[in-house]
Amino acid sequence: MEYERTGMNAIEQMQKAVDVVNTSLHPTNKIAATIFGGTPAFSLSRTNYWPDSILKAFGTNTDIGSSSGTLHAEVACILSAPVTEGASICVTDPFCPNCAKNMAEAGIKTIYIDHKGFDKDFASRRGSHFQNMSMQVCERAGISVYEVRRKEDRLVPILEIDPSYTPPNDAPVIVSILDHASEAIFLDMIADARANLQEHKFALALGRNSNDEVVALCARSHLAIGYSKRIDASELHEDSGKYSFILEPVNRVLMNAARLGLTLNPEYLYSSTVPTSRELVNVVGAGFTAMHIGNTHLARDDDALRAIKQLSDSKILKIQQ
Numbered sequence: 229m230e231y232e233r234t235g236m237n238a239i240e241q242m243q244k245a246v247d248v249v250n251t252s253l254h255p256t257n258k259i260a261a262t263i264f265g266g267t268p269a270f271s272l273s274r275t276n277y278w279p280d281s282i283l284k285a286f287g288t289n290t291d292i293g294s295s296s297g298t299l300h301a302e303v304a305c306i307l308s309a310p311v312t313e314g315a316s317i318c319v320t321d322p323f324c325p326n327c328a329k330n331m332a333e334a335g336i337k338t339i340y341i342d343h344k345g346f347d348k349d350f351a352s353r354r355g356s357h358f359q360n361m362s363m364q365v366c367e368r369a370g371i372s373v374y375e376v377r378r379k380e381d382r383l384v385p386i387l388e389i390d391p392s393y394t395p396p397n398d399a400p401v402i403v404s405i406l407d408h409a410s411e412a413i414f415l416d417m418i419a420d421a422r423a424n425l426q427e428h429k430f431a432l433a434l435g436r437n438s439n440d441e442v443v444a445l446c447a448r449s450h451l452a453i454g455y456s457k458r459i460d461a462s463e464l465h466e467d468s469g470k471y472s473f474i475l476e477p478v479n480r481v482l483m484n485a486a487r488l489g490l491t492l493n494p495e496y497l498y499s500s501t502v503p504t505s506r507e508l509v510n511v512v513g514a515g516f517t518a519m520h521i522g523n524t525h526l527a528r529d530d531d532a533l534r535a536i537k538q539l540s541d542s543k544i545l546k547i548q549q
């Protein structure tokens with residue numbers, strides 16, 4: 229195998245993640261990531277963490293539905309970054325399929341994994357998910373993945389994508405520019421989306437772009453970027469049932485807002501059905517304290533219904549219909 233020696237920048241960025249990983253409050257899985265890139269250039273590091281409100285109400289031992297109460301480091305980075313389109317992420321450990329889908333949706337183009345992450349018990353427990361799902365998601369999305377050997381000052385390619393590859397995207401998010409944000413406009417946008425998307429679950433949010441224009445962002449649930457239901461239906465299966473190749477609409481809205489550099493308005497987030505446990509934790513992590521839900525009885529699973537009850541009973545997330 230040919231090794232590159234040109235990764236000095238990525239190696240330094242990885243060191244930034246390694247330097248903060250022990251500040252994670254997680255007792256066993258301490259993980260950190262650095263996101264970097266962009267014009268103008270940025271770089272910031274985050275560990276996995278419990279949002280304050282979840283930590284205060286539930287501590288570190290209670291799951292929210294079927295999800296841990298933590299934001300994964302990769303998602304924490306994406307939600308804090310100015311614009312994630314084309315950015316790179318260094319992460320201390322092999323990433324989970326949910327983060328793979330989210331990074332793909334956020335437009336991340338390169339992922340670096342620290343060599344030590346492959347030695348940990350955590351990596352061996354997650355090995356098959358990483359190989360069978362996270363890496364497949366990256367391949368379809370067109371994300372190159374490298375192992376970083378910091379001491380040897382080199383990058384080892386795990387997956388290199390042809391720069392000419394463009395993933396199919398058969399259900400892109402819909403971005404509309406609006407005059408202003410108001411309850412009436414928000415409700416109109418929801419009614420339009422419901423009419424257009426019919427049976428699909430969807431999410432919609434209002435925010436502002438970098439030109440300070442008011443925008444609406446609408447997404448329906450869809451397979452991870454690069455997968456097409458028409459072409460891939462027969463190939464898509466999960467090996468454990470824990471993960472799905474589908475990216476849920478609220479996660480899509482959050483990731484695309486980051487991708488485009490939008491600042492979401494905390495008053496206007498809508499989901500047509502109850503978001504999944506993992507989405508709800510991400511919503512809280514993204515700073516929302518309220519959201520609108522179309523049908524509060526309709527959810528992917530009972531875990532989501534349990535999660536929404538936990539968050540609304542503890543007043544972490546106010547649910548409006």
Ligand SMILES: [Zn+2]
Nearest residue numbers: 300323324327
């Ligand atoms: Zn993850």
